Amino acid sequence: MKVLAIIGSPRKKGNTYHVVGQIRENMLRADPDIDFEYLFLRDSNLQMCTGCFVCIARGEDSCPLKDDRDLIRAKLSEADGLIFAAPGYAMGVPGLMKNFIDRFAYTCHRPCFFDKTILAVTTIGAARGMKQTLSQLAVLAGGGRVMKLGVTMPPIPMTGAARAKRKIDKASAAFYDALKEQKKRLPAIEDWGWFYAFKTFCSVEAYQKACPADIAYYKDKAEYFYPLRGHYARRLLGKAFKGIFKLSIGLMVERPPLGRPFRRL
Structure with missing residues (x-):
C-alpha cells in the first residue's frame, strides 16, 4: 500500500507535520511494508492559481501554468491513501493549501479520487475553526471515503x-x-445531488459550449460517477434526484429568444 501525505503548512516541521508523523509511525507498526511519502507544498513549485477557469471548462491539461502540478497529480493517482494535512489559520487552511485546492478545483466538477482512502488532518490552537478547516481539506475528495482528524495544540503547555x-491512534x-478494505463509499444524498446537478447541466446547450470537458467526462456516466451493483434502494433515490434536478435546472436556465443563440463570453 502506498500513502501520500500532502503537508500544506508554511512551516516544514510544525504541529501538523508531527501529528502526521505519529500517524505514519502507527501505520508502519501495523504494516512495515507501507510506502509512506511526504509532499511539502512549501517546497513544491506550484504557482498561484489565476482563476482563469480553463481547467474546468476545457480540461486540466489545458492549464496555462507549467510547474509541478502534473507531478503532484501523478503522485496522487499512484497512491492508495491520501492525507491532506494543514493547520488552521484564521478559521481555514493556509494559503499554500488553499492554492493547492484551487489548482485541483477541476476535481470538484470531475471527481477522480473514488478509489482512494482519504484522511483530512488539521491542528489548531483552540477549538474554533476546526470544523471549517477540515471541511476545506475534504473538498477534493469528491464523494470518496473521507475521515477527519482535528487536534487542538495550544501554544502553551x-x-x-x-x-x-x-x-x-484511533x-x-x-x-x-479502510486502506486494507479499499471499499468505495455508497452515495449519500448530497452525492446524488452533486452528480445529477452536473449531469443535468450537461444536457443544456449553453453549458455544452461553456464546459466541453465536463460533457466528455459525464458522457458515459449514466447512473453515477462509478458503476453501482445492487443497492436498489440507493439507486432508486438517485433516479428521484434525476427527476428533481431535471425539472429545477430546466426552470433556472435562461433560454435564448427563438432564432437568437446565446453570445459566448
Missing part, C-alpha cells in the same frame, strides 16, 4: 495531551483499516 494521542487505525 495544557492538559489534554493523552486525549490527543488517543484521537491520533484515526490511524481507522485509516489503516
